[in-house]
Amino acid sequence: MSERPGDAYLEYVRARLPVFQRLAYMLCQDRDRADDLVQDSLERLYLKWDKADDARNTDAYARQMLVRVFLSERRTPWARRVVLVDRFPDAAGAAGPGTAATLAVRAALAQLPPRQRAVLVLRFFSDLPVDEVAETLGCSPGTVKSQTSKGLAALRRALPDFETTAPAGLGTRS
Incomplete structure (x- = not known):
């Protein structure tokens, strides 16, 4: 068949x-x-x-x-639509370990410009190398590196109380 x-x-x-x-x-x-x-x-x-x-x-x-x-x-x-409510609550019982930290990181990430946010999400959430992020976004590897640096600096400023050491392997990408 x-x-x-x-x-x-x-x-x-x-x-x-x-x-x-x-x-x-x-x-x-x-x-x-x-x-x-x-x-x-x-x-x-x-x-x-x-x-x-x-x-x-x-x-x-x-x-x-x-x-x-x-x-x-x-x-x-x-994208310029009017927001009538701040947020609808997530489902009950969704809280778990690290929820406050997760929400803080998400809130800080949401404040970044869309392209910078995309770079960080692709690099660290999707675990993609610089070259693949550059190809996905249609830009140069140098742009990905600079946007990564600027985005991480903005997150560090927004989250000063968070631990500044990267998880194993996080800072080793090129």
């Missing part, structure tokens, strides 16, 4: 959806916006699935689409 045209796409999305949802949430810090971001980028991925499926790294191709949708969304009038 032959495979239907969309089967490979559906299989890919089912396997990678949680990864893309986490990445989108880390970029925009809002579950609803993250869902919209994932939906928009997966729609674009579907329209270009033949090209993506032929790419040497489908994950990199899809991740690049998601990050670029996030960055371009920030430039549109839709």
Whole structure:
């Protein structure tokens, strides 16, 4: 029996959806916006699935689409919408160890410019090397390094009481 045209796409999305949802949430810090971001980028991925499926790294191709949708969304009038409430509370019982620290880091991360935030999320949350972040964002490795440095400095200023030592391996990327 032959495979239907969309089967490979559906299989890919089912396997990678949680990864893309986490990445989108880390970029925009809002579950609803993250869902919209994932939906928009997966729609674009579907329209270009033949090209993506032929790419040497489908994950990199899809991740690049998601990050670029996030960055371009920030430039549109839709991103300038009025917020009627500060935040809806997260689900009850979601608190756990490190929650205060996690919330503080997320709040500080949300204050960074979108491109700087994208660099830090891709470098340290997605654990990508400089060259792959540069390719994803369409910029030079030097730009990624400078944005990483500026973003980390801004986080250090925003979170002065946090431990300043990096986890093992965090400062060893080039």
